[in-house]
Amino acid sequence: MTAVESPKPSGPTRHRSYKALEPTRGGLVLRWFWLSAAAVFAFFPFYAMVVLSLKPGAAVSFPESLLPWGGIAFDSYAQVLSGQNIVLWLFNTLVYSLVSVVAVLLFSAMAGYAFAKKRFAGKELMFWSFLAMVMVPFHVTLIPTFLLIANLGGVDEYWGLIVPTLANAQAVFLMRQFIQGLPDELFEAARIDGASEMRIFLRIVLPLCKPVLATLGIFVFLWHWNDFLWPLIVAKSNDMFTLTVGISSLQQQDVPLSVMLAGSVVALVPIFMAYLIAQRYVQEGVTGSGIKG
Structure with missing residues (x-):
């Protein structure tokens, strides 16, 4: 006995079915x-x-x-930029954000490359243990972290503000997922040509990871620029305040609402500019790191 094949739909039928899936004019207007x-x-x-x-x-x-x-x-902007230590707070926030972005991208790229392309004992256990940090809220480790930084003399210091935020499990995960999609032949050919691991990392891994690095850079910069709790705890003097902490402190000084909002606008401009610079990489980086691997 032979199976009876069902007749295939004709070309016009398939064409009509595709046309039925297209949104109507009313649907487009509603959307x-x-x-x-x-x-x-x-x-x-x-x-x-x-x-x-x-x-x-x-x-x-x-x-x-x-x-x-x-x-x-524009009196509020003139008052903000001429007083209230806004320029110093802006400088502190730039140092906190830019140094953290560079360090997080470098360390996460190194760790992502090792977890994706290197072989060593306990790699999977180490990776998933490190990734488990994502499930631990930052507030749980806040007090032990502050005590450690205080005992090391990091209170009211830039390094005490920056160092505890560099171990970013999400960044390592995204870098590992992206680098896993890179062909192994590139690394094998480089090793055959005598390239060292550092040269492979600098000349092959980093250039190919530009989309995901730009995406992570935007996210890390945004998170550090808007961070409030950790700078509030570590920065004890007015000269070490970041923008978020400094603008919040204006509420205790009977500062007019327009001045506080002008400070918020000033704090928003660098974020907007950073996104404009790297926006073309964001979608490509999220797609590549989220689906590959």
């Missing part, structure tokens, strides 16, 4: 409407922050205060 509403809802807090920061000395009343005209002035 555009909901996406536009979500964009406006997400953008509104930033709009309100900028508009209110441009109206110094004015009583806040809604919705009149949110209108982009009437009494616009």
Whole structure:
């Protein structure tokens, strides 16, 4: 007995089925409407922050205060940039964020390369034990970490602010997933040509990892720039405050709302610029590190 093959759908039938999956004009309009509403809802807090920061000395009343005209002035920005130690706080935040980004990317790339392409005893156990750190909240280790840094003399010091944040398990995981997708033939050919492991890492691994490095750099920079709890605990003097801690301290000084919002706008600009610089790598890096491996 022979199996009876079911007739294959004709070309026009398949074409009609594909056409049926295409969204209708009404569906496109509805999708555009909901996406536009979500964009406006997400953008509104930033709009309100900028508009209110441009109206110094004015009583806040809604919705009149949110209108982009009437009494616009830059006095709050002049006050923020000329006083309140905002420039020093900005410098501290830049040091904290940029040094942390460079160190985290370097260490996570090294660890990711070792876990992805090197063979050594206990590699899998070590990797999954390190990855288990993701499940431990930072607040659980906050007190022991502070006691260790305090005993080593790291309170009110840049290194005490930076060092505890360098062991980033998420960054190591993403780097390992991305490097696993690189062909082994590249590394074998380099070793045959006599290249050392450091040269392979610098000349092959890092150039090929530019997308995921840019993505991680944005995430790590954003996290450190907005970090509040750890800088609040480690920085004891006003001269060591970061922007988040410094702007928060303004609430205790009876500073006008427009000045606080102007400081928030100043703190937002570097994040926005960093994303604009590396945005073309973000999608490629997330896709490559999240799906491969």
